[in-house]
Amino acid sequence: MMSFVVQTSISERSPGRDVTILERHDDERLIEAPFSRLRYPPPVDSIVVTGGAGFIGSNLVRLALAEAPDRVVVVDKLTYSGHRTSLADVERNPRFAFIEADIADRDAMRAAMAAHRPRAVLNFAAETHVDRSIDGPDAFVRTNINGTYELLEASRAHLATRTAGDAERFRFLHVSTDEVYGTLGETGLFSEETPYAPNSPYAASKAAADHLVRAWHETFRVPTLLTNCSNNYGPYQFPEKLIPLMILTALEGKPLPIYGDGGNVRDWLYVEDHCRGILLVLEKGTPGAKYNIGGGNERTNLQIVDRLCEILESERPASGNAAFSSNGIRSYAQLKTFVPDRPGHDRRYAIDANKIRRELGWRPSYSFEEGLLRTVKWYLSNQDWCNAVQAGKDARARLGLATTPARGARA
Numbered sequence: 001m002m003s004f005v006v007q008t009s010i011s012e013r014s015p016g017r018d019v020t021i022l023e024r025h026d027d028e029r030l031i032e033a034p035f036s037r038l039r040y041p042p043p044v045d046s047i048v049v050t051g052g053a054g055f056i057g058s059n060l061v062r063l064a065l066a067e068a069p070d071r072v073v074v075v076d077k078l079t080y081s082g083h084r085t086s087l088a089d090v091e092r093n094p095r096f097a098f099i100e101a102d103i104a105d106r107d108a109m110r111a112a113m114a115a116h117r118p119r120a121v122l123n124f125a126a127e128t129h130v131d132r133s134i135d136g137p138d139a140f141v142r143t144n145i146n147g148t149y150e151l152l153e154a155s156r157a158h159l160a161t162r163t164a165g166d167a168e169r170f171r172f173l174h175v176s177t178d179e180v181y182g183t184l185g186e187t188g189l190f191s192e193e194t195p196y197a198p199n200s201p202y203a204a205s206k207a208a209a210d211h212l213v214r215a216w217h218e219t220f221r222v223p224t225l226l227t228n229c230s231n232n233y234g235p236y237q238f239p240e241k242l243i244p245l246m247i248l249t250a251l252e253g254k255p256l257p258i259y260g261d262g263g264n265v266r267d268w269l270y271v272e273d274h275c276r277g278i279l280l281v282l283e284k285g286t287p288g289a290k291y292n293i294g295g296g297n298e299r300t301n302l303q304i305v306d307r308l309c310e311i312l313e314s315e316r317p318a319s320g321n322a323a324f325s326s327n328g329i330r331s332y333a334q335l336k337t338f339v340p341d342r343p344g345h346d347r348r349y350a351i352d353a354n355k356i357r358r359e360l361g362w363r364p365s366y367s368f369e370e371g372l373l374r375t376v377k378w379y380l381s382n383q384d385w386c387n388a389v390q391a392g393k394d395a396r397a398r399l400g401l402a403t404t405p406a407r408g409a410r411a
């Protein structure tokens with residue numbers, strides 16, 4: 001006679017070592033599940049972190065493994081900006097798993113969800129460099145919009161297989177940017193109510209994804225969370241972005257390219273403080289809500305470059321740098337070079353982070369000075385990482401000046 005499983009429960013014969021799944025059947029028999037089912041459900045909760053081999057994602061993975069009990073399953077396509085070497089110190093952690101896959105690959109995302117049955121998906125995976133989005137918007141549309149759509153749909157399908165309690169507990173946390181709000185004048189801050197006005201293909205693709213996330217909550221009741229953060233800096237950032245680009249270029253004694261007049265303002269946040277904010281929103285945020293995250297550290301690009309030059313002078317004086325002796329340059333500051341501006345370059349971003357501070361008690365732990373010093377020191381002592389991620393690529397080439405219609409495009 002056939003019997004059906006009506007309930008499963010985990011029995012830990014020797015806690016943490018020997019886990020068995022017991023199945024209660026409709027004829028009341030309690031039977032140990034066949035070996036093929038022993039992996040499910042996993043003994044601890046899992047969270048899926050897409051883009052976990054990138055800058056912010058790898059910092060989040062490290063923090064989550066250190067401070068939370070979950071298994072962390074990284075899903076990453078390993079594009080030019082994603083590197084396993086950024087996760088080298090956690091690869092052997094028994095609570096870490098890695099899946100090399102594209103978030104826009106429907107089958108792969110559904111398989112990942114079925115295999116790991118996560119309690120949460122944290123979506124960091126994205127094309128992220130504004131200059132690249134000007135030269136080649138295609139990948140931005142595909143990953144940032146289609147990829148987010150596929151993840152939302154995979155999450156919706158996953159929720160349909162969960163108990164009501166697990167479905168209610170599930171979270172889809174989408175990591176977004178302040179760039180969706182467009183540009184500010186001399187004054188004012190972006191709040192959660194600021195209308196979207198993206199100006200670059202990157203910002204537009206992120207804005208589109210934010211709208212999908214909102215709609216999947218409103219229409220399908222997927223328990224989503226949205227965070228919009230200002231510029232991050234810290235360890236493991238690919239050297240195409242301002243701060244590592246300036247550090248590594250300066251050390252080589254090459255010109256430091258400053259876009260336009262250098263007066264564009266960004267609001268900087270140390271990456272660990274962003275990651276702590278994300279984990280707080282994951283645990284305490286209200287489903288369907290969005291939270292701005294920012295450090296309140298407004299600096300012009302020129303101020304950033306000047307401060308980096310000063311820190312480098314004290315940490316690795318130009319006078320002792322072999323790259324300088326041959327070209328007659330005596331200080332890092334002498335390398336500053338103004339270059340043509342980025343088309344459509346937003347003038348100023350600044351975040352009002354009052355909501356996450358007030359409702360969730362988030363506070364940044366690092367001052368801008370502390371964070372910047374830590375960052376410079378990290379790049380100085382992690383040259384192997386810098387060489388590995390730049391190998392075979394012109395990582396610091398000037399991009400994003402092409403604004404003429406693409407070849408073959410209609411006028």
Ligand SMILES: NC(=O)c1ccc[n+]([C@@H]2O[C@H](COP(=O)([O-])OP(=O)(O)OC[C@H]3O[C@@H](n4cnc5c(N)ncnc54)[C@H](O)[C@@H]3O)[C@@H](O)[C@H]2O)c1
Nearest residue numbers: 051053054055056077078079081082102103125126231232
């Ligand atoms: N860096 C910032 O200052 C900042 C600020 C606010 C928000 N954000 C957002 O945070 C997220 C992470 O940014 P980051 O700076 O770490 O970016 P990053 O470029 O360093 O990392 C992106 C990661 O996503 C992976 N990826 C790209 N396309 C993928 C795809 N189709 N499928 C799976 N993986 C893919 C890459 O391999 C890489 O590991 C992004 O969504 C970005 O928009 C970044």
